[in-house]
Amino acid sequence: MSHIPVLLKEVMNYLDPKPGDFIIDGTFGEGGYTSEILKAVDSSGTVLAVDLSPVAIKNGKDKFKKDIESGNLIFKQGNFSELGDSFVSPLIEKADGLVLDLGFSSSEIEDYGRGFSFMRDEPLLMTYEDSKEPLRDALRRLKKDEIEKILRDYSGERFARKIAESIWETQRKKPIETTFELVDAVKKTLPKNYEMGRIHPATRTFLAFRIFINDELGALEKILRDSEHILKHGGRIVVVSFQSLEDKIVKNEFKNIEKTGKGKILTKKPIPPDRKEILENRRSRSAKLRALEVL
Ligand SMILES: C[S@@+](CC[C@H](N)C(=O)[O-])C[C@H]1O[C@@H](n2cnc3c(N)ncnc32)[C@H](O)[C@@H]1O
Incomplete structure (x- = not known):
């Protein structure tokens, strides 16, 4: 498009x-x-x-x-x-x-292949260049409360704490490597009628991480x-x-x-x-x- x-x-x-x-x-x-x-x-x-x-x-x-x-x-x-x-x-x-x-x-969101879109299963990079730290690596070092703060500050996500906990728990079992793994970690903790279906459950999470990882x-x-x-x-x-x-x-x-x-x-x-x-x-x-x- x-x-x-x-x-x-x-x-x-x-x-x-x-x-x-x-x-x-x-x-x-x-x-x-x-x-x-x-x-x-x-x-x-x-x-x-x-x-x-x-x-x-x-x-x-x-x-x-x-x-x-x-x-x-x-x-x-x-x-x-x-x-x-x-x-x-x-x-x-x-x-x-x-x-x-x-x-x-x-x-760019649709075709880039670097994990910017929650609609496609891709490696979770979210950066433009290989020289920058990709999100999947950052997730290995971020603490639960740091993830919560990123989600709250950069996208105003109301469920920041729940999502941060879910990401952190998922990460502990097996590092999150792809967009769909991140989407699953978000979805499983959110209520079924999240935002009354107006936006995809991972919209705010992806936005917040994109702003964070690219400063x-x-x-x-x-x-x-x-x-x-x-x-x-x-x-x-x-x-x-x-x-x-x-x-x-x-x-x-x-x-x-x-x-x-x-x-x-x-x-x-x-x-x-x-x-x-x-x-x-x-x-x-x-x-x-x-x-x-x-x-
Ligand atoms: C909304 S698009 C611009 C669209 C453009 N005005 C047009 O009419 O085609 C934003 C572009 O800015 C680039 N971008 C985002 N942050 C940037 C930065 N810090 N430095 C340079 N380019 C950046 C993105 O890669 C993207 O291609």
């Missing part, structure tokens, strides 16, 4: 890329935003497309071959949190704009703190988030930047999708956009 870009019109409106601009798409995904930004920056502009996922980068290189050849598009596989680190950063100059679309593209909140905090090293004066940062924890980080970091006089918040309130977009793309329903201009 192909990914439908969320809040695309609003992203372009706040990012406001102009011909000749240098823009960073920090979460390339399937290139929904990059494609529009390339049109706006025109043949004199450049886009740097970053993604943690080697699969996203490989597909992007095939799909956008022409733009790479014309020198308008550069790909970089890595964590957007490293963009401000001069020793690893691919930045030759500061950018006119940076956009982050947090979360995952639909096809997603730490990465977000870091890039926002580094924005003055990444963006020019007048450069804009636009963030689309899907969970309240992420939105809270964006809101607070933007406030901190504004307080120090280094930026101006462009969205007094977060921008949600309109009704039409929600009807056309259910995934957009929890999206929130915030934007800031670096001073």
Whole structure:
């Protein structure tokens, strides 16, 4: 299934890329935003497309071959949190704009084969790269109360304690190696009418572990703190988030930047999708956009 870009019109409106601009798409995904930004920056502009996922980068290189050849598009596989680190950063100059679309593209969850989806039986990795500690290894070292805290803090799971106990007990008998083994450990402890059947019983557990194992909140905090090293004066940062924890980080970091006089918040309130977009793309329903201009 192909990914439908969320809040695309609003992203372009706040990012406001102009011909000749240098823009960073920090979460390339399937290139929904990059494609529009390339049109706006025109043949004199450049886009740097970053993604943690080697699969996203490989597909992007095939799909956008022409733009790479014309020198308008550069790909970089890595964590957007490293963009401000001069020793690893691919930045030759500061950018006119940076956009982050947090979360995952639909096809990544479904096709990646690294254990992101509770719908497929796969090795329980949940990381993008082999160099990072996979979840199945982390589960061998995490204590019961640490698992409970991850589930509660990162996904608000009401049954965090019960699930943590079940995972821990299962783990003691035989280490959990696959997604379905984790799903079983979750399911067997939850009431049959969990969330009245609205979501899969393992939805929150998988979300919480994904945020934890990839340090997603730490990465977000870091890039926002580094924005003055990444963006020019007048450069804009636009963030689309899907969970309240992420939105809270964006809101607070933007406030901190504004307080120090280094930026101006462009969205007094977060921008949600309109009704039409929600009807056309259910995934957009929890999206929130915030934007800031670096001073
Ligand atoms: C929701 S998708 C982006 C979709 C994109 N805007 C589009 O329209 O096709 C998010 C992407 O960000 C990537 N990602 C998540 N965290 C990242 C990070 N810390 N650094 C770089 N990429 C990241 C994921 O691999 C995924 O491909």
